Amino acid sequence: MSAINVPTREEVSPANQAIFDTLKKKLGRVPNLYATFAHSEHALGNYLASQSAKSSITGKAREVVNLAVSEVNQCEYCLAAHTIIGRKNGLSDEQMLEIRGGRATFDAKLDALARLAKDIVVRHGHPDPSVVDAFFAAGWDKGNLVDVICTIADMTVTNYLHGTTKVPVDFPAAPALNR
Template sequence: MSTFNVPRKEEVNSTNQAIFDSLEEALGFVPNLYATYAHSNNALQNYLNFANAKTSLKAKEKEVVNLAVSQVNNCIYCLSAHTAIGKMNGFTEDQILELRAGKASFDNRLDALARLARNITENRGATDNDVLNNFFEAGWTKENLIDTIVLVGDKTISNYVHSTTKVPVDFPVAKPLEAVEA
Protein backbone atom coordinates (compact mmCIF):
# COMPACT_ATOMS: atom_id res chain seq x y z
CA MET A 1 0.00 0.00 0.00
CA SER A 2 1.23 3.46 -0.82
CA THR A 3 2.48 5.73 1.90
CA PHE A 4 2.07 8.63 -0.53
CA ASN A 5 -1.16 10.52 -0.70
CA VAL A 6 -2.27 12.17 -3.90
CA PRO A 7 -2.27 15.84 -2.90
CA ARG A 8 -5.45 17.82 -3.41
CA LYS A 9 -5.40 21.31 -4.85
CA GLU A 10 -5.72 22.99 -1.45
CA GLU A 11 -2.67 21.05 -0.20
CA VAL A 12 -0.20 22.39 -2.78
CA ASN A 13 1.44 25.76 -3.33
CA SER A 14 -0.14 28.48 -5.48
CA THR A 15 2.04 27.66 -8.51
CA ASN A 16 0.92 24.03 -8.41
CA GLN A 17 -2.70 25.09 -7.82
CA ALA A 18 -2.57 27.08 -11.07
CA ILE A 19 -1.11 24.04 -12.87
CA PHE A 20 -3.89 21.86 -11.44
CA ASP A 21 -6.42 24.34 -12.86
CA SER A 22 -4.73 24.19 -16.28
CA LEU A 23 -4.65 20.39 -16.22
CA GLU A 24 -8.33 20.22 -15.25
CA GLU A 25 -9.18 22.56 -18.09
CA ALA A 26 -7.10 20.65 -20.65
CA LEU A 27 -7.72 17.05 -19.52
CA GLY A 28 -10.87 17.24 -17.42
CA PHE A 29 -8.94 16.06 -14.33
CA VAL A 30 -5.53 16.13 -12.69
CA PRO A 31 -3.86 12.75 -13.20
CA ASN A 32 -2.71 11.27 -9.90
CA LEU A 33 0.88 11.00 -11.08
CA TYR A 34 1.02 14.70 -11.99
CA ALA A 35 -0.56 15.59 -8.65
CA THR A 36 2.13 13.52 -6.93
CA TYR A 37 4.84 15.68 -8.51
CA ALA A 38 3.20 18.57 -6.63
CA HIS A 39 4.57 17.27 -3.33
CA SER A 40 7.51 19.38 -4.53
CA ASN A 41 7.01 23.10 -5.01
CA ASN A 42 8.94 22.93 -8.30
CA ALA A 43 8.91 19.40 -9.74
CA LEU A 44 5.50 19.51 -11.44
CA GLN A 45 6.29 22.67 -13.41
CA ASN A 46 9.80 21.45 -14.20
CA TYR A 47 8.53 18.06 -15.36
CA LEU A 48 5.74 19.51 -17.52
CA ASN A 49 8.19 21.94 -19.14
CA PHE A 50 10.48 19.01 -19.91
CA ALA A 51 7.71 16.70 -21.11
CA ASN A 52 6.12 19.37 -23.31
CA ALA A 53 9.34 20.72 -24.82
CA LYS A 54 9.73 20.85 -28.61
CA THR A 55 10.89 17.64 -30.24
CA SER A 56 11.38 16.22 -33.72
CA LEU A 57 9.08 13.32 -32.81
CA LYS A 58 5.39 13.53 -33.67
CA ALA A 59 2.77 12.70 -31.01
CA LYS A 60 2.22 9.18 -32.34
CA GLU A 61 5.98 8.53 -32.42
CA LYS A 62 6.31 9.76 -28.83
CA GLU A 63 3.70 7.19 -27.79
CA VAL A 64 5.80 4.44 -29.37
CA VAL A 65 8.68 5.44 -27.09
CA ASN A 66 6.46 5.96 -24.03
CA LEU A 67 4.92 2.50 -24.35
CA ALA A 68 8.21 0.65 -24.93
CA VAL A 69 10.00 2.43 -22.08
CA SER A 70 7.13 2.03 -19.61
CA GLN A 71 6.97 -1.70 -20.37
CA VAL A 72 10.70 -2.20 -19.76
CA ASN A 73 10.40 -0.21 -16.53
CA ASN A 74 7.23 -2.14 -15.60
CA CYS A 75 5.22 0.99 -14.77
CA ILE A 76 1.53 0.09 -14.72
CA TYR A 77 0.52 3.74 -14.28
CA CYS A 78 2.37 4.92 -17.40
CA LEU A 79 1.37 1.82 -19.37
CA SER A 80 -2.26 2.54 -18.54
CA ALA A 81 -2.03 6.26 -19.33
CA HIS A 82 -0.12 5.72 -22.59
CA THR A 83 -2.41 2.90 -23.69
CA ALA A 84 -5.26 5.42 -23.51
CA ILE A 85 -3.18 8.13 -25.23
CA GLY A 86 -1.95 5.63 -27.83
CA LYS A 87 -5.56 4.80 -28.72
CA MET A 88 -6.31 8.54 -29.01
CA ASN A 89 -3.39 8.71 -31.47
CA GLY A 90 -4.86 5.95 -33.66
CA PHE A 91 -3.15 2.77 -32.42
CA THR A 92 -5.25 -0.37 -31.97
CA GLU A 93 -5.11 -2.49 -28.82
CA ASP A 94 -3.02 -5.13 -30.64
CA GLN A 95 -0.61 -2.50 -31.96
CA ILE A 96 -0.23 -1.06 -28.46
CA LEU A 97 0.62 -4.49 -27.06
CA GLU A 98 3.18 -4.93 -29.80
CA LEU A 99 4.71 -1.49 -29.15
CA ARG A 100 4.96 -2.34 -25.46
CA ALA A 101 6.97 -5.41 -26.51
CA GLY A 102 9.34 -3.09 -28.35
CA LYS A 103 8.35 -3.80 -31.92
CA ALA A 104 5.87 -2.78 -34.62
CA SER A 105 5.35 -5.35 -37.39
CA PHE A 106 2.72 -3.03 -38.88
CA ASP A 107 5.20 -0.19 -39.65
CA ASN A 108 8.93 -0.58 -40.42
CA ARG A 109 9.83 2.93 -39.29
CA LEU A 110 7.93 2.66 -35.99
CA ASP A 111 9.43 -0.81 -35.50
CA ALA A 112 12.94 0.68 -35.60
CA LEU A 113 11.87 3.37 -33.13
CA ALA A 114 10.25 0.90 -30.73
CA ARG A 115 13.26 -1.40 -30.85
CA LEU A 116 15.60 1.52 -30.19
CA ALA A 117 13.57 2.83 -27.23
CA ARG A 118 13.40 -0.62 -25.69
CA ASN A 119 17.12 -1.26 -26.26
CA ILE A 120 18.18 2.10 -24.80
CA THR A 121 16.05 1.49 -21.72
CA GLU A 122 17.08 -2.12 -21.17
CA ASN A 123 20.76 -1.30 -21.61
CA ARG A 124 20.65 2.03 -19.72
CA GLY A 125 21.93 3.90 -22.75
CA ALA A 126 24.52 1.39 -23.98
CA THR A 127 22.63 1.00 -27.25
CA ASP A 128 23.30 -2.04 -29.43
CA ASN A 129 24.96 -1.01 -32.72
CA ASP A 130 22.68 -3.23 -34.83
CA VAL A 131 19.60 -1.61 -33.29
CA LEU A 132 21.06 1.84 -33.85
CA ASN A 133 22.00 1.08 -37.47
CA ASN A 134 18.50 -0.30 -38.11
CA PHE A 135 17.06 2.95 -36.70
CA PHE A 136 19.06 5.04 -39.17
CA GLU A 137 18.36 2.65 -42.07
CA ALA A 138 14.63 3.11 -41.40
CA GLY A 139 15.03 6.81 -42.18
CA TRP A 140 15.47 8.33 -38.74
CA THR A 141 18.03 11.11 -38.20
CA LYS A 142 20.59 11.98 -35.54
CA GLU A 143 18.16 14.64 -34.31
CA ASN A 144 15.51 11.94 -33.92
CA LEU A 145 18.01 9.80 -32.02
CA ILE A 146 18.82 12.54 -29.50
CA ASP A 147 15.14 13.42 -29.09
CA THR A 148 14.34 9.74 -28.53
CA ILE A 149 17.01 9.48 -25.82
CA VAL A 150 15.58 12.60 -24.15
CA LEU A 151 12.10 11.08 -24.29
CA VAL A 152 13.40 7.83 -22.75
CA GLY A 153 14.70 9.96 -19.88
CA ASP A 154 11.42 11.86 -19.59
CA LYS A 155 9.37 8.69 -19.40
CA THR A 156 11.81 6.99 -17.03
CA ILE A 157 11.35 9.86 -14.56
CA SER A 158 7.59 9.26 -14.42
CA ASN A 159 8.08 5.50 -14.30
CA TYR A 160 10.35 5.92 -11.28
CA VAL A 161 8.01 8.39 -9.55
CA HIS A 162 5.18 5.88 -9.80
CA SER A 163 7.31 2.87 -8.92
CA THR A 164 8.38 4.65 -5.74
CA THR A 165 5.08 6.26 -4.71
CA LYS A 166 2.62 3.66 -6.04
CA VAL A 167 -0.19 6.20 -6.22
CA PRO A 168 -3.47 4.79 -7.59
CA VAL A 169 -3.83 4.40 -11.36
CA ASP A 170 -6.63 6.68 -12.55
CA PHE A 171 -6.79 5.45 -16.16
CA PRO A 172 -8.27 2.16 -17.39
CA VAL A 173 -5.64 -0.36 -16.30
CA ALA A 174 -3.51 -1.70 -19.16
CA LYS A 175 -3.84 -5.39 -20.02
CA PRO A 176 -0.89 -7.70 -19.26
CA LEU A 177 1.60 -8.17 -22.06
CA GLU A 178 1.75 -11.95 -21.62
CA ALA A 179 0.27 -12.73 -25.05
CA VAL A 180 2.95 -10.88 -27.00
CA GLU A 181 6.47 -12.19 -27.50
CA ALA A 182 9.23 -9.60 -27.46
Protein backbone atom coordinates (compact mmCIF):
# COMPACT_ATOMS: atom_id res chain seq x y z
CA MET A 1 0.00 0.00 0.00
CA SER A 2 1.37 3.37 -1.02
CA ALA A 3 1.56 6.10 1.59
CA ILE A 4 0.73 8.63 -1.15
CA ASN A 5 -0.57 8.34 -4.69
CA VAL A 6 1.40 8.46 -7.90
CA PRO A 7 0.09 11.69 -9.42
CA THR A 8 -1.14 11.82 -12.98
CA ARG A 9 -0.15 14.57 -15.38
CA GLU A 10 -3.43 16.36 -14.65
CA GLU A 11 -2.71 16.41 -10.90
CA VAL A 12 0.63 18.23 -11.11
CA SER A 13 1.63 21.83 -11.77
CA PRO A 14 2.10 23.15 -15.30
CA ALA A 15 5.89 23.15 -14.81
CA ASN A 16 5.79 19.50 -13.76
CA GLN A 17 3.42 18.70 -16.64
CA ALA A 18 6.11 19.98 -19.02
CA ILE A 19 8.67 17.73 -17.31
CA PHE A 20 6.27 14.78 -17.58
CA ASP A 21 5.97 15.47 -21.32
CA THR A 22 9.76 15.51 -21.70
CA LEU A 23 10.13 12.29 -19.71
CA LYS A 24 7.43 10.60 -21.75
CA LYS A 25 9.22 11.55 -25.00
CA LYS A 26 12.58 10.40 -23.64
CA LEU A 27 11.56 7.27 -21.71
CA GLY A 28 8.18 6.41 -23.21
CA ARG A 29 6.52 6.94 -19.82
CA VAL A 30 6.91 8.71 -16.51
CA PRO A 31 8.28 6.26 -13.93
CA ASN A 32 6.23 6.21 -10.73
CA LEU A 33 9.03 7.48 -8.52
CA TYR A 34 9.69 10.45 -10.82
CA ALA A 35 5.97 11.22 -10.83
CA THR A 36 5.95 11.10 -7.04
CA PHE A 37 8.57 13.88 -6.93
CA ALA A 38 5.99 16.04 -8.74
CA HIS A 39 3.85 16.35 -5.61
CA SER A 40 6.35 19.12 -4.92
CA GLU A 41 6.47 22.13 -7.20
CA HIS A 42 10.28 21.97 -7.42
CA ALA A 43 11.55 18.54 -6.39
CA LEU A 44 11.22 16.76 -9.74
CA GLY A 45 13.06 19.46 -11.67
CA ASN A 46 15.71 19.76 -8.99
CA TYR A 47 16.23 16.01 -8.85
CA LEU A 48 16.49 15.64 -12.62
CA ALA A 49 18.96 18.54 -12.74
CA SER A 50 21.14 16.78 -10.16
CA GLN A 51 20.95 13.58 -12.20
CA SER A 52 22.19 15.34 -15.32
CA ALA A 53 24.89 17.36 -13.55
CA LYS A 54 28.48 16.77 -14.63
CA SER A 55 30.34 14.16 -12.59
CA SER A 56 33.45 12.03 -12.81
CA ILE A 57 31.31 9.10 -11.66
CA THR A 58 29.43 8.00 -14.77
CA GLY A 59 28.35 4.85 -16.60
CA LYS A 60 29.33 1.61 -14.87
CA ALA A 61 30.90 3.46 -11.95
CA ARG A 62 27.69 5.38 -11.25
CA GLU A 63 25.69 2.16 -11.35
CA VAL A 64 28.14 0.55 -8.92
CA VAL A 65 27.37 3.33 -6.44
CA ASN A 66 23.63 3.29 -7.16
CA LEU A 67 23.31 -0.47 -6.68
CA ALA A 68 25.50 -0.66 -3.57
CA VAL A 69 23.64 2.23 -1.91
CA SER A 70 20.18 0.95 -2.86
CA GLU A 71 21.00 -2.47 -1.44
CA VAL A 72 22.13 -1.04 1.89
CA ASN A 73 18.99 1.12 1.98
CA GLN A 74 16.83 -1.85 0.88
CA CYS A 75 15.12 0.10 -1.89
CA GLU A 76 13.32 -2.39 -4.11
CA TYR A 77 12.29 0.37 -6.54
CA CYS A 78 15.82 1.67 -7.13
CA LEU A 79 17.29 -1.83 -7.27
CA ALA A 80 14.78 -2.73 -9.99
CA ALA A 81 15.39 0.46 -11.99
CA HIS A 82 19.18 0.37 -11.65
CA THR A 83 19.39 -3.29 -12.57
CA ILE A 84 18.00 -2.29 -15.96
CA ILE A 85 20.33 0.71 -16.19
CA GLY A 86 23.27 -1.44 -15.05
CA ARG A 87 22.62 -3.86 -17.92
CA LYS A 88 22.56 -0.92 -20.34
CA ASN A 89 25.97 0.06 -18.96
CA GLY A 90 27.45 -3.38 -19.59
CA LEU A 91 27.10 -5.01 -16.17
CA SER A 92 25.95 -8.63 -16.02
CA ASP A 93 23.34 -9.85 -13.56
CA GLU A 94 26.06 -11.75 -11.68
CA GLN A 95 28.22 -8.63 -11.46
CA MET A 96 25.31 -6.56 -10.20
CA LEU A 97 24.51 -9.08 -7.48
CA GLU A 98 28.13 -8.90 -6.35
CA ILE A 99 28.05 -5.09 -6.42
CA ARG A 100 24.88 -5.09 -4.31
CA GLY A 101 26.86 -7.07 -1.75
CA GLY A 102 29.47 -4.30 -1.72
CA ARG A 103 32.14 -5.90 -3.92
CA ALA A 104 33.14 -5.99 -7.59
CA THR A 105 35.96 -8.53 -7.68
CA PHE A 106 35.79 -8.64 -11.49
CA ASP A 107 37.42 -5.16 -11.61
CA ALA A 108 39.86 -3.85 -8.95
CA LYS A 109 38.95 -0.19 -9.44
CA LEU A 110 35.19 -0.83 -9.32
CA ASP A 111 35.73 -3.10 -6.31
CA ALA A 112 37.32 -0.25 -4.36
CA LEU A 113 34.39 1.95 -5.42
CA ALA A 114 31.74 -0.58 -4.35
CA ARG A 115 33.45 -1.13 -1.02
CA LEU A 116 33.66 2.62 -0.39
CA ALA A 117 30.05 3.35 -1.38
CA LYS A 118 28.74 0.59 0.88
CA ASP A 119 30.98 1.60 3.78
CA ILE A 120 29.98 5.26 3.59
CA VAL A 121 26.30 4.34 3.79
CA VAL A 122 26.61 1.57 6.38
CA ARG A 123 28.77 3.80 8.59
CA HIS A 124 26.54 6.88 8.11
CA GLY A 125 29.16 9.00 6.35
CA HIS A 126 32.11 7.90 8.47
CA PRO A 127 33.88 5.24 6.36
CA ASP A 128 36.77 3.23 7.65
CA PRO A 129 39.96 5.12 6.69
CA SER A 130 41.43 1.92 5.25
CA VAL A 131 38.51 1.71 2.78
CA VAL A 132 39.14 5.31 1.70
CA ASP A 133 42.86 4.56 1.34
CA ALA A 134 42.07 1.50 -0.80
CA PHE A 135 39.83 3.69 -3.00
CA PHE A 136 42.73 6.07 -3.66
CA ALA A 137 45.20 3.18 -4.11
CA ALA A 138 42.91 1.77 -6.83
CA GLY A 139 43.42 4.92 -8.91
CA TRP A 140 40.57 7.18 -7.86
CA ASP A 141 41.30 10.79 -6.87
CA LYS A 142 39.92 13.39 -4.45
CA GLY A 143 37.50 14.76 -7.04
CA ASN A 144 36.17 11.25 -7.58
CA LEU A 145 35.64 10.92 -3.83
CA VAL A 146 33.54 14.08 -3.75
CA ASP A 147 31.54 12.92 -6.79
CA VAL A 148 30.95 9.51 -5.15
CA ILE A 149 29.51 11.25 -2.11
CA CYS A 150 27.26 13.38 -4.36
CA THR A 151 26.10 10.24 -6.18
CA ILE A 152 25.35 8.58 -2.84
CA ALA A 153 23.31 11.63 -1.85
CA ASP A 154 21.29 11.51 -5.09
CA MET A 155 20.60 7.80 -4.69
CA THR A 156 19.67 8.19 -1.04
CA VAL A 157 17.00 10.74 -1.96
CA THR A 158 15.21 8.26 -4.22
CA ASN A 159 15.76 5.39 -1.77
CA TYR A 160 14.15 7.42 0.99
CA LEU A 161 11.35 8.72 -1.22
CA HIS A 162 10.36 5.17 -2.14
CA GLY A 163 10.87 3.86 1.38
CA THR A 164 8.54 6.52 2.71
CA THR A 165 5.88 6.57 -0.01
CA LYS A 166 5.89 2.89 -1.05
CA VAL A 167 4.70 3.82 -4.56
CA PRO A 168 4.33 0.77 -6.78
CA VAL A 169 7.50 -0.48 -8.48
CA ASP A 170 6.94 -0.17 -12.22
CA PHE A 171 10.09 -2.01 -13.34
CA PRO A 172 10.77 -5.75 -13.31
CA ALA A 173 11.94 -6.80 -9.85
CA ALA A 174 15.69 -7.06 -9.33
CA PRO A 175 17.01 -10.59 -8.79
CA ALA A 176 17.07 -11.63 -5.15
CA LEU A 177 20.37 -11.26 -3.36
CA ASN A 178 21.32 -14.32 -1.33
CA ARG A 179 22.60 -13.01 1.95
